[in-house]
Amino acid sequence: MLAGLHQYIKTMKNFFCRFFTPFTCRLFLLLFLPGFAAQAQEVKSVPQPPKQLQALRITEPVKIDGILDEPIWQQAEIATDFIQNRPNPGPKEVHPTAVRILYDDVAIYVGAIMHDVSPDSILRQLGQRDDIGNTDFFGIFLDTYNDQINGFGFLTTPAGVQLDARYSSNGEDWSWNAVWESNASIQGNNWIAEFKIPYSALRFSSKPEQVWGLNFMRNRQVTRRGFFWNHVDPAKDGFVNQFGKLVGIKDIKAPLRLSLTPYVSGFGVIYPANTESSGKTDYNHDFNFSGGMDVKYGISDAFTLDMTLIPDFSQVQSDNRVLNLSPFEVQFNENRPFFMEGTELFNKGDFFYSRRIGSSPINYLNAQAAEAEGYTVIQNPTETKMLNGTKLSGRTSSGLGIGVFNAVVGRTYATLEDEQGNRTKRETHPLTNYNIAVLDQSLKNNSYVTLVNTNVMREGKTYDANLTGMLFRLANKGNKYAVSGRGALSQRFFTDKTDLGHTYELGVGKVSGNFQFSASHKVISDTYNPNDMGILFTNNTSEQSVGLQYNIYQPFWKMLNLYTNIEGGYARRYKPDAFQNFYLNSNINGTFKNFMSAGAWLTLEPVTTYDFFEPRIGGAWYYTYPTNYGFGGWVSSDYRKKLALDVEIGYRGFNENSRHNISIYVSPRYRVNDRLSFTYTLNNNTKNDDIGFVNHFNADRSAEAQDTIMFGRRNVKTTTNTLAVSYIFSNRMSITLRARHYWSGADYKQYYQLTSAGMLQEDSYPLGYSRYGVAASHSHNINYNTFNVDMVYSWWFAPGSEISIVWKNAIEEEVRQLIPGYYDNFSRTMSAPQTNSLSVKVLYYIDYLMLKNKLAKK
The missing domain is CATH 2.60.40.1190 (Immunoglobulin-like)
Structure with missing residues (x-):
């Protein structure tokens, strides 16, 4: 096989190099013919018995x-x-x-x-x-x-x-x-x-x-x-x-594993109450003290119960909030310790997105709807509060992993005020119970079979949800070839109906060696929805993909290693059957002998894509996305040096007027000494003549009426600046600061009406849309700024015990007019109303056996 691959690469090299310059030819071959640099020589290794x-x-x-x-x-x-x-x-x-x-x-x-x-x-x-x-x-x-x-x-x-x-x-x-x-x-x-x-x-x-x-x-x-x-x-x-x-x-026995980590905390916050027409901002302040406890108990030699009672997440790092113009939600990182530690069993299959717990109230918009009844919304919390959480996990001697997770989120209420000044509360989130159960059987040859069930039960008439999934991986004795798969059934239980959906995926490939390949088939039905406890961006699709890789692990020429791959995918709509997309991706990256790493990538969508998600209403509506291509590269210098630099540049061009995207990432880092270091990151993204959804109208809000979907051509510019500073006093004490300013603005140049054929027709919008309540002066331009500072002092004064002091500053502003220029936006943000908070938290780890032994010695 290797001889044939070698001959194939040689033939393709001779063919393409007749038409391109030597440099272009080599770049093309490296990107699209994995293994060219190694001349298709598979490195043979002799298996050694384990030490x-x-x-x-x-x-x-x-x-x-x-x-x-x-x-x-x-x-x-x-x-x-x-x-x-x-x-x-x-x-x-x-x-x-x-x-x-x-x-x-x-x-x-x-x-x-x-x-x-x-x-x-x-x-x-x-x-x-x-x-x-x-x-x-x-x-x-x-x-x-x-x-x-x-x-x-x-x-x-x-x-x-x-x-x-x-x-x-x-x-x-x-x-x-x-x-x-x-x-x-x-x-x-x-x-x-x-x-x-x-x-x-x-x-x-x-x-x-x-x-x-x-x-x-x-x-x-x-x-x-x-x-x-x-x-x-x-x-x-x-x-x-x-x-x-x-x-x-x-002859060792697992000891009684019982530990308590009680905490006490104090939290103070100053936040803007309202801004008068004169520009003056009034501020309110809140102070509170709280306490809680984490408990770990070894039920047996293999199973451990973890509980958190009245958790306090006030000190977790601020989210990287962004302006979201896409049809999909933003997925945030998990920064809460309870959901980060010891959750590997519950994350099997990607059916669990822990940020669902404590997220926005499910009936958040009910409070806004009350305005039509003559109420004024005084307060409408954007997050729910977790009351407690429990994890039970372990593995038997036969390799069966068992995990059970439970979390309870309390009721959430919005505060409303009527015209007479009377205040009332309206529930926006019911008492909710989140559950996960996992069975994970380890098999020989790095193989496994896993069964997962997630369940969300809500008090009252709000619907409940359930998901049952299975995944597996089976590899041969040498772990050289493997077949893997996953499938799931989602259920949503409403008062008058039950929604069922399914997904399945099967893949096969060569997973070891210099040359590797993979092939997969995936189906997601139009009604599959795991998002009550998981996260899924697109459903109603069927996709096939194949990939080839050639990796060089041994030093050669001026390189220490080299990794290349090419992947192609073909996607269709699941129901009704229709073509969606075809793509080709390839990338190459490696490390030079001076320990500088670099890479390049190339992507092609050579045929028209039919985007069924951008119209935002489902059904048969779609937008014909033009053919496009993208390429870019990155460089990362040797981190051993005091000054190191990461740079990445990307370009995406469309077969449509002057439409293109340019992204630039620059991140220098400087290590003053073994205690003090700085890292600065600039991320700039420009979308010129970008096309996207603007608005949707329906004459009488019925299924029979003709939908009117508006799109817009816009220039979108996004700039993010982040500074991270770290000073380490000792291996147990540190102070860190992270400051982030994010600015994104969209400037609309032309509006279009989407046709049933997925094409765009120029439109006079917003003129002529008063029948839908749209004023002629209405603008969809948007300018969004957010600024966050997280400053953390941490001292681990004893094993498992910590004192932490956290200061946070948060500013957020969104206006319906574009403010050009980064420095004007930064200056405006710094003068906007802001929220400041200070929290102090003390954790103390108590191990039952250690405490027992100390008391016995006395």
Whole structure:
């Protein structure tokens, strides 16, 4: 096969290079013929048996001081001969690493010595927890069920910064935090790391003798080389399935895992109440104190119950709010710790979008409708309040993962006032119960089968929702080929009907090696809607896609590695059947030997696209999207240097007048020293002669009446400036500041009426539309600014215990006239009414066993 591929590439090279310059020819071949740069040579690797390390039982605990001076360390078996994973997979390390493991009835202990040439070669930038900066680090990875899919990671740096993560079929989850001990020191030309990982931080079966998957990693940042004890081949799919083995741990029992993390917090806010015609703004202020608790309880050796009672999310990072002119909702990142930690089971299949919990009230518009009844809306909350949350998760010795999630959101009310000044409340969100249940069976060869159910139950007449889904992955013995799939049934239960919808997807491919391929078929019915607890942007579609990749993992020429791929897709409307879209995408990226990374991409939509979503009313309406193409590239410099730079430029051109998009991303970062760093980001996007939905009318609001759909031609400019500053006092104390200003404006130049054939006809709109209540002077121009500051002081004064102080500043302004010029917008934003808040929060971690032992000693 490789010989045939080589001949095919050679033939295509000779053909295309007859018509293009040498540079253009090579660029085309790199983008559309993956593997050209490597001349189609598949790198063969000889499988090696997994390494094995024996743990040594101890009777007296060791002191976690980063010195390893207890004699017992010298009696333990040594793990050494680490193998390079990047940038050149395969060679053994030149500067040795030696690791030993001890254990007792409470914890496992890890001692590692990283030899180097001099102390100056050991980079040690300080950072926040789970933040890998410009530093060396060492880590241990454990697969405690030995299922080759799920694992734990614990890492530290020479400066003592802790990092931990969970691993699953979804990838790695750095938001997971456990309570464990570590220390590090620099001794001569070496640095030492020492860990104590209590069994309460792990999950494992109750077998008399444990066999765990095991790996160690060392990062030597001065050369940007990474090493694993048991070789991790980047050409092989998966991470946990490439671990060695830890043996010798006998007769241990999972301890009583009970911990409490109570909190107290104080919150004060000053916010604008109203702005008078003179421009003067009145401000109100609120102060409140609250308390709550997080509880972790180990129901058994494998299952853990997590609860949060009266949670406080006032200190989470502000959302990156944007001007949304698209037909789809904006998906925000999750920043709330309860929904970030230990949720890998619940995120299987992408059926769960945690921001649904605590989001906008489902009947938010009911308050606005009350204005037609003569009421004035005094207050209409934009968020609901979560009362409590519970997670139960774990995995049996047979590899069956079980997860149950529950969250309760309280009722939300809008405050209304009638013409006589009497105030009343109207419910905008009922008491709501959110539930998820997951069964996830791990199989051999990095395979699994998963069943997921999500359910939303609302009090009263507001509809309920349910979704049942299944997903699977089956790989061959060498994890070289795999078939995967997913399917789901969605249900919405209204008082007079039930809406049913379905989706399914099947994919097959070669997932390991230099040359990889994939093919998939996906169907989403017109009534499938998982959005009560999940998120889906487009339904009513059927799509087939194929992809080819060729990756070079070994250094060649001036490159350390190179990744290329090409993908094509064909989509049709599910009901009624109609063509939607055909596309081709290709990209290439890699890292040079000077550790500068770069990439380029190219996308084509060579035939007319039929957009059924932009008209915003469903049914048979569509907009004929013109043929278009796009290309761009990016560069990222070596982050080891004090000054580093990321740049990306993109262009998209349309077969339509002067319509085009240009995007520019520039992000320099400067590291003053190992404590202080700055990162600035400029993101600019310009859409010239963009076309989009404006308005929709229906003569008598009936299905029989003719719809009138208005589109507009507009220039849209968006500029985002973000500054992040970090000062790290120690590996437990830091202060960070993040300031973001976002400006976006749309200037409409011409209006059109959308025809039933998907074409645009020029229209005099808004003139002549008074019958629909549209004034002749009405403008759809819009100018939107938002500014946020998040300043956070954090001090981890004890394991799992934190004091945090957060100041937030928020400004938001939207007007129906375009204000040209970035600096005019920034100045206007800074003088607009703003909200300032200050919160102080104290968390204290209480472990039952630690507390019991301390009291017993007294």
